Amino acid sequence: MGRVTFTAPITLPGLTLDLQWYRRSVFYEVMVRSFYDSNGDGSGDLAGLISRLDYLQWLGVDALWLPPFFASPLRDGGYDVADYTQILPEFGTLDEFRELVTKAHERNMRIVIDLPLNHTSDQHPWFQASRSDPDGPYGDFYVWSDTDEKWPDIRIIFPDYEDSNWAFDSVRRQFYFHRFFSHQPDLNFTNPRVHEAVIDVVRFWLDLGVDGFRLDAIPYLYESDEGNGEGEPETHEFIKKLRAIVDRDYPGRIMIAEANQWPREVAAFFGTDEEPECHMAFDFPVMPRIFYSLRSQSADELVAVLSETTDVPSWAAWGVFLRNHDELTLEMVSEEYRQAMYGWYAYDPRMRVNVGIRRRLATLLDNSRAELELAHALLFALPGSPFLYYGDEIGMGDNIWLPDRDSSRTPMQWTPDRNAGFSSADPGKLYLPVVQSLVYHYSQVNVESQLAQSRSLLHWIRNVIHVRKAHPVFGLGSIEVLDTDNPAVLAFVRSYAGAGTPVGDQPEDVLCVFSFAHNPVAVTIDAPGFAGAELFDLFGGHRFPSIDDDGRLHLTLGTQGFFWLKAVRR
Numbered sequence: 001m002g003r004v005t006f007t008a009p010i011t012l013p014g015l016t017l018d019l020q021w022y023r024r025s026v027f028y029e030v031m032v033r034s035f036y037d038s039n040g041d042g043s044g045d046l047a048g049l050i051s052r053l054d055y056l057q058w059l060g061v062d063a064l065w066l067p068p069f070f071a072s073p074l075r076d077g078g079y080d081v082a083d084y085t086q087i088l089p090e091f092g093t094l095d096e097f098r099e100l101v102t103k104a105h106e107r108n109m110r111i112v113i114d115l116p117l118n119h120t121s122d123q124h125p126w127f128q129a130s131r132s133d134p135d136g137p138y139g140d141f142y143v144w145s146d147t148d149e150k151w152p153d154i155r156i157i158f159p160d161y162e163d164s165n166w167a168f169d170s171v172r173r174q175f176y177f178h179r180f181f182s183h184q185p186d187l188n189f190t191n192p193r194v195h196e197a198v199i200d201v202v203r204f205w206l207d208l209g210v211d212g213f214r215l216d217a218i219p220y221l222y223e224s225d226e227g228n229g230e231g232e233p234e235t236h237e238f239i240k241k242l243r244a245i246v247d248r249d250y251p252g253r254i255m256i257a258e259a260n261q262w263p264r265e266v267a268a269f270f271g272t273d274e275e276p277e278c279h280m281a282f283d284f285p286v287m288p289r290i291f292y293s294l295r296s297q298s299a300d301e302l303v304a305v306l307s308e309t310t311d312v313p314s315w316a317a318w319g320v321f322l323r324n325h326d327e328l329t330l331e332m333v334s335e336e337y338r339q340a341m342y343g344w345y346a347y348d349p350r351m352r353v354n355v356g357i358r359r360r361l362a363t364l365l366d367n368s369r370a371e372l373e374l375a376h377a378l379l380f381a382l383p384g385s386p387f388l389y390y391g392d393e394i395g396m397g398d399n400i401w402l403p404d405r406d407s408s409r410t411p412m413q414w415t416p417d418r419n420a421g422f423s424s425a426d427p428g429k430l431y432l433p434v435v436q437s438l439v440y441h442y443s444q445v446n447v448e449s450q451l452a453q454s455r456s457l458l459h460w461i462r463n464v465i466h467v468r469k470a471h472p473v474f475g476l477g478s479i480e481v482l483d484t485d486n487p488a489v490l491a492f493v494r495s496y497a498g499a500g501t502p503v504g505d506q507p508e509d510v511l512c513v514f515s516f517a518h519n520p521v522a523v524t525i526d527a528p529g530f531a532g533a534e535l536f537d538l539f540g541g542h543r544f545p546s547i548d549d550d551g552r553l554h555l556t557l558g559t560q561g562f563f564w565l566k567a568v569r570r
């Protein structure tokens, strides 16, 4: 089968469609349930989200990532799907979803939806049919076995809740396999009819106009006797098949891999130029190292991971993030490092879940404005496209007294009014209570008050987003990590040759410097390729000392300070 990878812009009369739009986009993850309740029933909904698109556009968001909003018993935040082509009634209707897509597109904003294809809810009619009629059309849709001893090497992802990947079904009197909760049976991808069913779902949403998918839990599609059930060769084959359909019939739509794996294994989900897989993959290796650096006051871990050269196709983009709707996962770090992270960030056992930390960004960083700015300045300068998590732009807090990951899925705080302006319902009726803790109470932390305050975190983040967007180098450029004489300082240059895309044909180099020290520091940075270059601050335009003739730069940085400096070569 001939595969075409679209990398150049498609030009239609009067219109250029940049097929690599995702490389220059700022993404924003928002759960429909959590954002805005339009009808006062206590749960956010699609109509509510539509009514808040102007806010997101003002912030500078280019694309929304919506976690699942399908029919679901909501025992795993909607990642337990009971029907892939129905919308949960409390969230709205298909017509409202169409309207969301139209209204977002009118604002030049894209809609990426989440597709958990690895498993369904046990309430899904496919599973109900599979358990009651083993010889029927759905009999082989799930992974059934007479024993629960198969594949003992496959790790358990939710060890706080499950002690086996197998559960016994009393109707079929067999065990079924589940990588996540026992109410989420895994689909059987060795069955070609499962491929057909899943591809129908993909087409259904693409035909409705969505701009892409987050492929939830994508490494786990296949299991084998030899492997550990993560990124098996057949899983990659299936992703290639999906990508070929997208490229052929829906060019410009994207696939994002959620693969919480070691760096080389994550990179494998991009595939190659000849056999492409996902356009994007979340940067799970970098994320925990940002938090590690903030507390260890050392850039070593980040220097190591950013200097590693992983060969990825030129069109591939990392999705960089600080937080999302899940726990801050510590699965892909060493035991020593994990214990250090728990000590710094999860000193109360309630703050932990599974192998991670269930807190929001602002609470993790102890509401330190300097740290919040440093973390975002880094997020927006790293190679890849940044993903924000709703509410983090105003420094929302969390509620560790709520179970599991609900701690950081509470209603968006819009105003100091009842229910933080999220809903007009009786407060007791909200899907989760609004945050009322001492430091993060919604009467203090809300969009309205931050809009009224020109120096608020919200205005600061909006400004950084707009500065970033004015410089395509951040989305499209390469990275070179520089040597420094101070282990607390991370320095790298982002460079973009300025060709081959419909935007920004100016070549550009930006030197980014970040200090993780909890006190002011001086540093000497080696930038051999930039001897004599002039430097200008990207925010204010002010001139800095030039890089000297042997390519050295001496800087001082305040506590947890940073610079983005445009370098003009001599």
Ligand code: GLC
Pocket (backbone or CB within 6 Å): 076, 077, 079, 080, 116, 180, 216, 217, 258, 325, 326
């Ligand atoms: C992904 C989701 C998570 C969910 C899990 C099972 O990891 O991000 O929220 O619980 O898949 O679907």
Ligand code: CA
Pocket (backbone or CB within 6 Å): 037, 038, 039, 040, 041, 042, 043, 044, 045, 090
């Ligand atoms: Ca509602």
